[in-house]
Amino acid sequence: MELAAIGEHPVKPHPVGLFCPGCTQPALGQYPASTHQSPVTGQRYHLYHCPSCDLDFWWPRQLSPEIYRSAALSQYEGYHQGTRPFPPWARLFFDLIPTHSGKLLDVGCGDGAFLARAATSGFEIHGIDFDSNSIRIAREKHGLQNVVDQPLDLYLESVRRSHTYFDVVCFFEVLEHQAEPSEFLEAILGVLVPAGWIAGSVPNRNRFLAKLDRRFGAGDLPPHHFFWFSARALNNLLTRKGFCDIRILPSGNIGFQELLTKLVHLAQSRLGPFAARWPRISKAISHIALWPVAVFLWLGLTWRPAHLYFQARLGSNDGP
Numbered sequence: 105m106e107l108a109a110i111g112e113h114p115v116k117p118h119p120v121g122l123f124c125p126g127c128t129q130p131a132l133g134q135y136p137a138s139t140h141q142s143p144v145t146g147q148r149y150h151l152y153h154c155p156s157c158d159l160d161f162w163w164p165r166q167l168s169p170e171i172y173r174s175a176a177l178s179q180y181e182g183y184h185q186g187t188r189p190f191p192p193w194a195r196l197f198f199d200l201i202p203t204h205s206g207k208l209l210d211v212g213c214g215d216g217a218f219l220a221r222a223a224t225s226g227f228e229i230h231g232i233d234f235d236s237n238s239i240r241i242a243r244e245k246h247g248l249q250n251v252v253d254q255p256l257d258l259y260l261e262s263v264r265r266s267h268t269y270f271d272v273v274c275f276f277e278v279l280e281h282q283a284e285p286s287e288f289l290e291a292i293l294g295v296l297v298p299a300g301w302i303a304g305s306v307p308n309r310n311r312f313l314a315k316l317d318r319r320f321g322a323g324d325l326p327p328h329h330f331f332w333f334s335a336r337a338l339n340n341l342l343t344r345k346g347f348c349d350i351r352i353l354p355s356g357n358i359g360f361q362e363l364l365t366k367l368v369h370l371a372q373s374r375l376g377p378f379a380a381r382w383p384r385i386s387k388a389i390s391h392i393a394l395w396p397v398a399v400f401l402w403l404g405l406t407w408r409p410a411h412l413y414f415q416a417r418l419g420s421n422d423g424p
């Protein structure tokens with residue numbers, strides 16, 4: 105079996121082991137714990153765990169912008185139609201980030217819902233996403249100007265050429281999609297002001313019913329997600345890249361009523377002709393039947409939340 109290099113680190117063929125893309129320690133002797141055959145790419149992926157930094161990572165990894173543009177997952181359709189609600193995993197940002205002014209860049213800004221709120225809270229906003237449909241929605245729905253559909257490396261190159269630096273760079277639900285998160289963070293470091301802030305979120309590897317989620321949905325699997333983060337793995341990665349004042353908090357849970365409404369909506373879509381013929385009756389039945397399910401899910405997600413919010417400052421000991 106031929107293996108390509110992961111970043112700049114040499115890779116030894118399976119089953120001898122791989123080098124961890126988070127801490128570069130060899131994961132020698134770590135046999136793939138799990139495999140996934142993707143119907144999207146036709147590729148078989150192997151899951152590894154790094155005992156040094158607690159990172160779970162898939163191999164091989166290649167970011168495929170095309171799968172986001174083509175709305176291969178139903179969750180991307182909402183971005184394209186401008187129907188996505190404000191992302192719940194980004195709510196903590198406005199309470200916790202110590203600054204509310206200066207230039208803010210949102211990498212993977214999607215339909216611009218977060219940027220629109222950031223603009224009203226005092227930031228000069230900039231956004232990038234390689235999904236042109238989402239960028240169109242960001243312009244049309246939120247009236248955003250400084251949002252572009254461009255590959256990140258080209259965008260950052262033009263930013264560096266113009267000597268532009270950002271006070272805050274955000275990337276919500278982006279890190280787990282990267283082929284090399286370490287290289288991604290280094291690229292971000294290059295456009296941050298000294299003592300600048302990063303903020304973002306990742307799915308919580310240890311969230312409630314994660315295994316069930318992965319069994320019935322493809323969103324947490326390659327080629328969508330290549331990394332499964334725990335709080336410890338995320339903290340290790342950010343520390344290693346030179347960030348300090350790191351805060352990692354559970355986030356992303358929605359309220360009980362919103363959860364119940366989502367479940368009822370899902371049930372209605374599955375009921376098809378019955379729901380169309382007797383909408384009121386089917387809705388009432390769905391509400392009664394799904395109420396205990398919503399309670400169970402809500403309690404479980406309160407115990408083990410769906411996402412991890414993080415923020416951190418560039419630098420070490422010189423204060424914000």
Ligand SMILES: [Zn+2]
Nearest residue numbers: 124127154157
């Ligand atoms: Zn590691």
